[in-house]
Amino acid sequence: MAPKRQKQKRSKRGKTKITLPVSEEAEPVNMESMGHPEIYPLVLTSKTQEIFNCRIDEDVTDEQPYKLIRKEDIFADFENRAAVSDFYPVKKIIQEYPGDELLLVYDKDFKYGLNFYLIGTEEGKENYLNPPEVPEEQEEYKEHIPEDIYIYKPPISKPWVSLGSEKEIEEESVKESTKEITYMISRKRSEFGAPVKFSDQNASSVKDAYIECTAYPDKKFTLKQLERDVGMQVVPKIKDTSTQTRWTYPKNATTQYYPREFSEEEKDALGQSKTLTEFLNNVSISVEIALQQNEIMNTFINDWKSLAEEEGTFGDKTDTHLKEYQSFTYMHNLTENMITCVSWHPIIYGLIAVSVAVRLSFEERVHFSGKLLLQPSLILFWSFSDPIQPQLMLESPDDIFCFQFCPSDPNIIAGGCINGQIVMWDITAHADRIENIKAGGSRSKNVTLKPMFLLEPETNTEAMYIRHCAVSSIENGHRKVITDIHWLPDTFEINRLGSVFENRSGISCQLVTCSADCTICFWDIRPQKALTPQPPPEKKKEESIEVPFDVPSTFLHLNLSWKPLSKIRLSKGETALDHCPTKLSLSEDSLLYKAQDKMLAQSKAMKAGEMNPYQNLEGGLGNYLKPIDDFCTKFFVGTEEGEVIYTDWKMEKDPETGRFMTKKPLSLYTVHDGGVHTIQRSPFYKDIILTVGGWNVAIWKEGIMTGPLLQSSCAPKRYTSGHWSLTRPGVFYIGREDGYIDIWDLLEKTHEPVQSQNICITMITYIKPWTFSAKQQFIAIADYYGTLHILEIPWTLSRPSTNEVSRISYYFEREVKHLEYVEQRKKIREEEKKEMEMEKKKVETYQKSKEQLEAKLKMDYESYLELEKDILINLGLIKVEETMSNKEMI
Numbered sequence: 063m064a065p066k067r068q069k070q071k072r073s074k075r076g077k078t079k080i081t082l083p084v085s086e087e088a089e090p091v092n093m094e095s096m097g098h099p100e101i102y103p104l105v106l107t108s109k110t111q112e113i114f115n116c117r118i119d120e121d122v123t124d125e126q127p128y129k130l131i132r133k134e135d136i137f138a139d140f141e142n143r144a145a146v147s148d149f150y151p152v153k154k155i156i157q158e159y160p161g162d163e164l165l166l167v168y169d170k171d172f173k174y175g176l177n178f179y180l181i182g183t184e185e186g187k188e189n190y191l192n193p194p195e196v197p198e199e200q201e202e203y204k205e206h207i208p209e210d211i212y213i214y215k216p217p218i219s220k221p222w223v224s225l226g227s228e229k230e231i232e233e234e235s236v237k238e239s240t241k242e243i244t245y246m247i248s249r250k251r252s253e254f255g256a257p258v259k260f261s262d263q264n265a266s267s268v269k270d271a272y273i274e275c276t277a278y279p280d281k282k283f284t285l286k287q288l289e290r291d292v293g294m295q296v297v298p299k300i301k302d303t304s305t306q307t308r309w310t311y312p313k314n315a316t317t318q319y320y321p322r323e324f325s326e327e328e329k330d331a332l333g334q335s336k337t338l339t340e341f342l343n344n345v346s347i348s349v350e351i352a353l354q355q356n357e358i359m360n361t362f363i364n365d366w367k368s369l370a371e372e373e374g375t376f377g378d379k380t381d382t383h384l385k386e387y388q389s390f391t392y393m394h395n396l397t398e399n400m401i402t403c404v405s406w407h408p409i410i411y412g413l414i415a416v417s418v419a420v421r422l423s424f425e426e427r428v429h430f431s432g433k434l435l436l437q438p439s440l441i442l443f444w445s446f447s448d449p450i451q452p453q454l455m456l457e458s459p460d461d462i463f464c465f466q467f468c469p470s471d472p473n474i475i476a477g478g479c480i481n482g483q484i485v486m487w488d489i490t491a492h493a494d495r496i497e498n499i500k501a502g503g504s505r506s507k508n509v510t511l512k513p514m515f516l517l518e519p520e521t522n523t524e525a526m527y528i529r530h531c532a533v534s535s536i537e538n539g540h541r542k543v544i545t546d547i548h549w550l551p552d553t554f555e556i557n558r559l560g561s562v563f564e565n566r567s568g569i570s571c572q573l574v575t576c577s578a579d580c581t582i583c584f585w586d587i588r589p590q591k592a593l594t595p596q597p598p599p600e601k602k603k604e605e606s607i608e609v610p611f612d613v614p615s616t617f618l619h620l621n622l623s624w625k626p627l628s629k630i631r632l633s634k635g636e637t638a639l640d641h642c643p644t645k646l647s648l649s650e651d652s653l654l655y656k657a658q659d660k661m662l663a664q665s666k667a668m669k670a671g672e673m674n675p676y677q678n679l680e681g682g683l684g685n686y687l688k689p690i691d692d693f694c695t696k697f698f699v700g701t702e703e704g705e706v707i708y709t710d711w712k713m714e715k716d717p718e719t720g721r722f723m724t725k726k727p728l729s730l731y732t733v734h735d736g737g738v739h740t741i742q743r744s745p746f747y748k749d750i751i752l753t754v755g756g757w758n759v760a761i762w763k764e765g766i767m768t769g770p771l772l773q774s775s776c777a778p779k780r781y782t783s784g785h786w787s788l789t790r791p792g793v794f795y796i797g798r799e800d801g802y803i804d805i806w807d808l809l810e811k812t813h814e815p816v817q818s819q820n821i822c823i824t825m826i827t828y829i830k831p832w833t834f835s836a837k838q839q840f841i842a843i844a845d846y847y848g849t850l851h852i853l854e855i856p857w858t859l860s861r862p863s864t865n866e867v868s869r870i871s872y873y874f875e876r877e878v879k880h881l882e883y884v885e886q887r888k889k890i891r892e893e894e895k896k897e898m899e900m901e902k903k904k905v906e907t908y909q910k911s912k913e914q915l916e917a918k919l920k921m922d923y924e925s926y927l928e929l930e931k932d933i934l935i936n937l938g939l940i941k942v943e944e945t946m947s948n949k950e951m952i
Contacts, residue, residue, distance in 0.1 A: 093174055096218045100186035102152045103169070103176040110148040113139060114166070118177070122168035128190070130163045155182040165190060175220055384803070384819055384853040387840060390444040391849045392418065392452065397437065401844035402463045404830040408472045411834055412446040413453070413496060414842055416850055417477065419461035438527075441465060441477065441487075443496065444850065453496055456528050458485045464547045470569040471676055474616075478544025478575055484534040484585060484624065488616040490674065492526060532617035534585070534624040540577035545644045547575045554690055556584060558628045559722055560712035562693040569675050572627070574648065578702070580640035582711070583626035588679040589619045616676055630711055630724045632699065642702040645741040647751060649694045649764070696728065698762070700738025704755050706731050706762065706770075729767045733760050735776070740784040746791040746867055750874060754784035759796060759806070763878060768885045771877040772812060777804070785829040789839065790862045792870040797826030803843065805859065808870060821851055831855065 093101040111117045116129040136156050139147045149156060156164065165181040167190065181187050265272040324332065332338055392399070399418040407413040418440055422430065439461045443454035458479060465477030473490040489496075550556070550572040555565045565571070573585040632641035699707040708729045713722040736756025744750040749764035750771075757777045760770040779798040787793035792808035796815070801822040804815035825846040832840050839855040934940045 100181055100183040101174060101179050102155060102182055103174045103179045104148060105176045106148050106178050116166060127168040129166045131166050133162050133164060152180055160184060381856045382817060382858050387854045388446060388449055388852040389849055390449055392442055399848040400846045401827055401848055401850060403465055404828045404842050404844050405467060406830060406832040408467055410496060413443060415441055415443050416844060417441045417462035417465055418848060454492060454526050454528060456487050458530055459533060463543055466547055466549055468570055469549050470552050474676060476547060476573055478547045480543045482540030482542055482544060482577060483536060485530045486532045486617045487528060488531050488614045489528060529613050531614055532621040535622060538625040540579050542578035544575050544577050546646055547573060548648060549573055560628060560695060562690045562695060563687040564690060576643040576646050578642055580631060580642050582630040582643055584628045586627045587617060632707060641707060643699045644702050644738050645700040647698045647741045647743050649697060698741055698751050700741040700753055700755060702737045704732055704734030704736050704738060706733060706753050731769060733770055733773055734758060739782055742786060744786050745788055752784060752786060752794055754781050754796060763874060766878055766881060768881045771874055782826055783829045785831055788831050788833050789860050791867050793859055795829050797829050799825040801826060808873060
């Protein structure tokens with residue numbers, strides 16, 4: 063309950079007695095904790111200082127910081143201002159003070175916490191006004207104490223004096239506005255004092271075993287940012303400016319030249335001018351001489367063409383290295399194979415055929431002969447559009463070491479086996495499979511390399527195996543491996559004696575092969591007239607063999623009965639041994655480089671519906687043979703011993719026996735220290751031949767019997783193959799056994815290759831370049847591990863320089879003159895040597911005397927007698943004793 067209000071009691075006299083509240087009766091605060099219980103701090107406002115005349119810096123100063131105030135004045139202030147008086151906190155002290163005046167001291171340094179303090183005892187007042195005298199010893203001690211030394215004084219707790227700040231704190235404090243809710247929690251009386259047992263329990267295994275109170279944001283409560291610390295930095299303004307000169311009005315400026323012509327009147331005047339007539343008469347002789355000496359320029363020359371080469375070519379002009387374009391490897395063979403021969407298809411671009419053989423020595427081949435028969439020997443047709451699966455695979459009875467497309471019909475292929483047989487294929491039935499349907503077969507300048515085989519996925523899932531049409535007779539053919547094979551051109555044919563006649567069939571029907579059995583054979587694919595009488599038709603019908611349905615009957619008449627037309631042996635002359643040919647080159651080989659257009663026309667004609675001439679080979683046999691006069695029947699042959707032979711295939715009659723025999727070689731040179739692998743005519747010069755064998759290279763000129771025009775020094779590695787460039791007359795490529803290819807450029811260097819480039823890690827077995835277009839050329843390089851590398855020939859090696867043909871021809875002419883000069887010098891030196899020997903003999907005969915001549919004749923006679931004696935003793939005609947007696951008689 064609230065305390066009752068106290069009633070004021072009136073006295074009998076009518077006066078009221080004022081009673082102070084309990085709070086005003088509190089004890090005043092003194093400095094007893096600091097050792098001065100008589101001192102009471104006060105706060106005197108400016109109003110109080112005016113009332114009691116104790117204003118700071120006026121009534122109280124540093125010199126006189128105290129003021130004596132009468133006790134009655136203080137009581138009067140109590141009556142006037144009551145509790146507002148500044149002396150009210152020490153009212154009790156003032157009332158109990160015994161004296162009449164109280165000492166008020168100004169506390170400038172706030173030593174006791176406030177600006178004034180009151181001394182509440184007389185003793186303290188006297189001690190302040192009259193301080194006791196300090197002994198001299200203590201004063202001297204004080205003088206010696208430095209003023210800078212800090213004396214620690216522990217803090218003294220002071221009572222809190224309210225100045226009204228608690229009201230502000232109470233106003234700013236937070237108070238609960240909601241009403242508190244009271245909960246009472248109880249339990250059953252029976253459970254009081256019951257025992258408690260604690261145990262471990264998994265909260266997740268018991269339902270409602272625990273409740274998780276996760277924190278979540280309260281959407282109703284948001285914080286507003288009322289104050290933010292922001293820093294600012296004054297930076298100078300930066301501005302990017304630029305200027306550009308603009309061509310406001312671009313215009314195309316052109317200049318046109320036109321000749322200045324005389325008018326008709328001026329022309330008539332010049333025509334009648336005597337000075338012009340005299341001038342022309344005077345200079346006509348000199349102009350004629352200048353024309354004869356080619357001293358004036360050609361007015362019809364293309365200056366732009368002479369100024370620079372065409373820029374629209376493939377690749378960079380500075381690039382000189384061959385670039386890898388594609389590679390082919392047949393992965394389905396169980397044995398390790400190598401590539402023996404490579405040939406591009408003559409009319410289908412992007413199609414290349416390779417022959418593969420087992421990589422075995424002769425002893426290993428004999429040992430595994432039974433197993434090798436179980437695996438077919440193949441010629442693979444690869445296309446740029448499918449580097450994994452061959453398009454066609456031609457089967458043969460044994461490994462093929464050389465093959466060639468027929469120049470009249472590319473669907474006819476002839477190959478030479480390791481067992482000495484010739485194999486013939488006819489792929490006419492499969493021509494649609496390998497032809498480029500989209501690009502046709504046209505060889506235009508704007509042609510681009512596209513996929514060669516546009517086949518359906520169902521028809522090209524497996525490679526096509528094609529069986530051979532015919533093989534030659536084993537008994538009548540070669541006995542060893544066939545190393546080279548060539549088709550004779552369709553312009554001529556030969557008979558058994560090697561005489562040349564006009565071709566009666568108009569197509570290529572004859573082949574020439576060379577083998578390791580030291581023979582060169584000529585073959586004719588047409589049926590020959592039988593020398594023996596034919597069996598009756600009934601018997602012939604019984605002996606006929608059924609032909610499989612997948613084998614064409616084009617060369618059925620040749621199968622297992624094909625014999626060579628003529629056979630040539632290159633005899634060494636002095637001995638019974640013969641030369642072993644490895645490669646040969648006919649004089650008409652250069653024509654085959656230009657036969658592609660003709661083959662293309664023939665293939666188009668056959669597509670148009672004309673009959674294939676190879677289906678009727680007997681058609682032209684009835685025509686009369688017309689001999690060809692002045693036909694060159696000589697050819698080059700390379701042997702296994704590194705010899706280059708120039709001989710004639712035409713036979714001559716032996717005057718002693720009357721038989722037709724092979725002519726002796728016209729020339730024979732041993733320039734290579736190994737077997738000849740390449741012998742090839744230049745596609746630009748019919749009489750220039752390249753031979754590669756052993757460790758060196760040689761270039762020959764037909765008709766020059768004194769030796770090669772160029773013979774290189776021994777290379778660090780053995781050469782294995784070579785080929786002329788098809789577009790540059792001075793460039794040829796040489797393959798080595800270490801996988802490098804040497805590129806020769808006779809315009810730059812004639813003593814060494816201009817560059818060597820690594821192609822593979824094993825021996826290069828064959829090189830065959832191919833021209834796709836005027837701006838793109840490829841070269842096929844086969845290696846010993848069975849991989850075919852297709853490389854792109856750079857611009858510098860495919861584009862001929864200005865007048866390169868004439869410059870290379872001039873180089874060959876100089877080399878011919880050099881050989882003639884060397885031969886003349888040899889003859890001159892031999893003659894000089896003979897003359898020196900004759901003069902030496904003459905001098906010796908003149909210098910010898912008669913006695914010396916007799917002594918020499920005697921010595922000759924004695925040597926003759928000794929020789930005679932030895933011969934007679936060896937024959938047993940005389941004995942040793944008889945010879946001794948003859949000597950004694952002499």
